[in-house]
Amino acid sequence: MCGFIYQKKINKKFNVDKALFKKASKLIYHRGPDSKKYFFSEEVNIFHSRLEIIDLYKRSNQPMTRLGYTIVYNGEIYNFKKIKKELESEFNFQTNSDTEVLLFSFIKWKEKMFQKINGMFSFVIFNSSKNLFFFARDLFGQKPLYFSKDKNQIIFSSEIKPIIKLKRINKINYEDTEVLKYLNFNYYGDSNFTFFKDIFQIKPGTFGYLKKNKLMFKRIKYTNYEKKINTENVLNILQNEIKDHLVSDVETAILISEGVDSKSIVDITEKKFKKNLKLFNLEFEKFDNNEFRKKYSYSYKKNLYFTKFFRKEMFKFLDKTSAMCEAPPLSLFTLGMVKLFKKIKKKNIKVVLNGQGVDEIFGGYNLYYQKQNQSKTYHPDGTVFLNKKNIYKKRIKNNLKLNKNLKLQRQNMAFKSKIPKNLNQYDKISMNYSIECRSPYLTKKLASLIAGLKLSQLNFNGHKKYLFRKSLYNLTNDKFYFNEKRFKQAPQTEYMQDNQNFKLIKKIISKKNYCDKYFNKKVLKNYFNEFQNLKNNGFVIWQYISLNSFLNYFNKFNV
Secondary structure: OEEEEEEEEOOOOOOOOHHHHHHHHHHHHHHOEOEEEEEEOOOEEEEEEEOOOOOOOHHHOOOEEEOOEEEEEEEEEOOHHHHHHHHOOOOOOOOOOHHHHHHHHHHHHHHHHHHOOOEEEEEEEEEHHHOEEEEEEOOOOOOOOEEEEOOOEEEEEOOOHHHHHHOOOOOOOEOHHHHHHHHHHOOOOOOOEOOEOOOEEOOOOEEEEEEOOEEEEEEOOOOOOOOOOOHHHHHHHHHHHHHHHOOOOOOEEEEOOOOHHHHHHHHHHHHOOOOOOEEEEEEEOOOOOHHHHHHHHHHHOOOEEEEEEOHHHHHHHHHHHHHHHOOOOOOHHHHHHHHHHHHHHHOOOOEEEOOOOHHHHHOOOHHHHOOOOOOOEEOOOOOEEEOOHHHEOOOOOOOOOOOOOHHHHHHHHHHHHOHHHHHHHHHHHHHHOOOEEEOOOOOHHHHOOOOOOOHHHHEEOOEEOHHHHHHHHHHHOOHHHHOOOOOOOOOHHHHHHOHHHHHHHHHHHHOOOHHHHOEOHHHHHHHHHHHHOOOOOOHHHHHHHHHHHHHHHHHOOOO
């Protein structure tokens, strides 16, 4: 798990600036504190910062070159030991790292490598003598990969700030369509666009080549699950994914909440693999967490750690999170995760597992089972976030197809409207504290189930994600897996209604702000007055202060 920057000149008259490049590289030191390595030539500048997870020796540092091919890579290939056995007869391995396996996999199979590897990744591979340049990003986009190209250079980077620095952007322009998409429909990160004009991302599940200074893109394909979809096979998949995601040469922990998704990871690691991992839970001030504490505190008291997020900390963490995420913080929960990962770092943990993906794949959201209106923005629990779209200066059309097709809706959640934005912020926050955050339920194998799951396996007798619950119940015999799903959200509205926070919000809204470009201020103020009287939720108010925080930071970003 790492960070990298790759800068290549494409105009012979342009000089790549080594001193500037070193300044830009400092912006991602946090992604890999264990090793920092540069490569310089007349045409290329490369930087790699490494977080040592597998093969904790200098021999596995990057950039890594074998047989004329060089790789810079961020991620983990969980089945690398299995692939290595296939390659050992043909290649001379010098490390025990997944990096070397990934590089030899490309040399051997080229783009067919994606049929073999299971993991999260973003990487660049090049061979100057063969004029080859290859890049890729994993299926769900767990690992970021940004790029910018102009007449002089092309830059690939694990984060956006180094690109701003290298392009010497004094005045940042924003991609208005992406901002409006986020405001109108509460999602981003699914396309090539970022919030920054002329700075793009490789789309999740995409690979490609640079040929004659033009980028060529292709999609990584995954096949539908071919075996019978039943509790036995599903449990087997879940267990195998957890097993793969436990591969590490450093200590691993689990992010635990009140739900069955993260509990399943705890149960599988304990019952199947006899591992008692540390558990980390995020709490909110004056927000009931007693049921969770009662369930876990006795059994796991030596390995259970709580982090409490207080009302008075909201604005302190808002600006900090905007800088980390390079995007408007999604919610109060996002701010809480910053404090949680800070706590995890203090415990010297480098790897954590989380339960993202279960609701999207196995049908856990109320939203799937109700009729939706194209003009409204919904929370996954089925409630309407907003139906007053005139609060924004421009309405845009939702390109997601909202209908009764459960397969399509789950694909939209997994690959477009929910998971990409969540992963973007999970990666930036966790890596800010040099922690690798793994999602064992966001894999090719589990994605292959989406098409084949029947309605009765998704929602049976009122139990959503029924097949998942039944599979874990068969393992544990724990009735908790058939408790009713409760959408217990972070107390975002309550925190904004806090007297001190409310005064700050009122002060912000009363001023002229960068984000007024996107809002009808008169309508927003009316919405805020209703919010003041507790007649609506604070969704749009959060969007306003979150976007404002993000724009304030980057408009003052020091290039």
